[in-house]
Amino acid sequence: MGSASLRLVAEAVDDGLIRISITDPEADGSGIIVDSMSQQAMEEELDLLRRALDQTPMLVWRQDHDKRVTWANAAYLRQAETQMKAPVSWPLPKLMEPPAPVPGGGTSPARRASLEDNGVVSWYDCHTHKVGDETTMLFAVPADAAVRAERSLREFVQTLTKTFADLPIGLAIFDRERHLQLFNPSLIDLTGLSAGFLTARPTLFDFLDKLRELRxxxxxxxxxxxxxxMANLENAATTGRHVETWSLPGGQTYRVTGRPHPDGAVAFLFEDITSEISLTRKFRAELSLGTNVLDGIEDALIVFAPGDQVIMTNQAYRDLWGQPTASMSASLGAWQQQIEPGPGFTALQERLAANPDGAVRDNGVMFGPNRQLLQWSVSPLGVGRQMVRFRSSDLPIQADDTFELQALAAVVRTG
Known part of the structure; x- marks a missing residue:
């Protein structure tokens, strides 16, 4: 301590106890005036600071320039006793390796360190603060909760990653700065992009430019x-769910779905729907073929669903009765407005009003819209559906034959 000299006196007080006193010889006999109020305030403040440091859950200690522990708070001493399995003595043990002090003073960035006791690991975030040229203050803040949260998050991300890895849909998630943060193997398979390019965290437009190069x-x-x-695609994806269908030059068809993610991120899903589109086109072609076949039949056909809804007509029906209505009752009303009702039409009404799978009367004859003779038949199609067929007769109808034809329509049965 410079040129100052101190007097050290060691005295045996009791068995195993020694009292050591250090005094300043120059201060002996000199009168020192102390303000009692200031002295009391300093003592109270000192007691407060000591209690605060001893009651804090974090470990606080001081090291000299040789990294020897020269002071520690109560939490550090308790932890040292736990580690040593016995009461500690000077010099105090060094529990963990702190981060290096920041040159020029200041608090260093946190460094994660751990202590183990009977298989139980405790984690701390360590900070150092340089005080003068030879002393360093060190702080170890408990970080068990943060470590558990980080572990849970890591396990959750690993679970998601494994799930994404098994998905047949390509996934690409971009952060708010539009850099790629997460992707799955299916994205590589579907787009042909290399893993090296994707792991370099390209921007969204670099990603799309590369896709354009690969056609x-x-x-x-x-x-x-x-x-x-592509800018419109990004904007639509950030404001809400957006779906596009990409017909690629190679003949494939992709469904691209963009949807917003928290904190301004955006995710894109790439799904190969080539087989689905091919199946849909094939189904539509077969449907169109069936419609053309029905339209080629000379008999007028109409099919009713279990709820009396009209589900199908052919061109001959539309030529005979006009545009179809939505229900069976509306169809009967439209037919009745175009003909002179007779026994044959009444029989058709009764058949359609009966159980679709029953048989009140399956066929008969009636007058058509142009007073032609129509042969009708009702065929059950299963599941409550039934089809009505109208076939025009070539027999000429005279004006004075009305009564006889009505009587004939009531009794004649045709196949």
Whole structure:
């Protein structure tokens, strides 16, 4: 301590106890005036600071320039006794390796350290603060809760990653700065992008530009139009769920879904729907073929569903009765307005009003819209559906034959 000299006196007080006194020889006999109020305030403040440091849950200690522990709070001493399995003595043990002090003073960034006791690991965030040239204050803040949260988050991300890895749909998640943060293997399989390119965290537009180079986006009219289209895709994805269908030059069809994620992120899903589109086209072609076949039949056909809804007609029916109505009752009303009702039409009404799978009367004859003779038949199609067929007869109808034809319609049965 410079040129100052101190007097050290060691005295045996009791068995095993020694009292050591250090005094300043120059201060002996000199009168020192102390303000009692200031002395009391300093003692109270000192007691407060000591209690605060001893009651804090974090470990606080001081090291000299040789990294020897020269002071520690109560929490540090308790932890040292737990580690040593016995009461501690000077010099105090060093429990953990702190981060290096920041040159020029200041508090260092946190460094994670751990202590183990009977298999139980405790975690701390360690900080150092340089005090003068030879002393360093160190702080170890308990971080068990943070470590558990980080572990839970890591396990959750690993679970999601394993789930995403098994998905047949390509996934790409971009952060708020539009850098790629997460992708799954299916994205590589569907787009042909290399793993090295994706792990380099490209931006969204770099990602889309690369897809364009690989011909994995719809063929654009020009580059400016394509960039505007991709910008619209990003904007739509950030404001809400957005779905596009990409018909690729190679013949594949992709469904691209964009949806917003928390904190301004956006996710894109790439799904290969080529087989689905092919199946849909095949189904539509078969449906169109069936419709053309029905329209080629000369008999007028109409099919009713279990709820009396009209589900199908052919061209001959539309030529005979006009545009179809939505229900059976509306169809009967439309037929009745175009003909002179007779026994044959009444029999058709009774058949349609009966159990669809029953048989009140399956066929008969009636007058048509142009007073032609129509043969009708009702055929059950299963599941409550039934089909009505109208076939025109070539027999000429005279005006004075009305009564006889009505009587004939009541009794004649045709196949």
């Amino acid at each position: 994995m986006v719809p063929e654009p009219k020009d580059y400016r139009h394509w960039r505007q289209q």
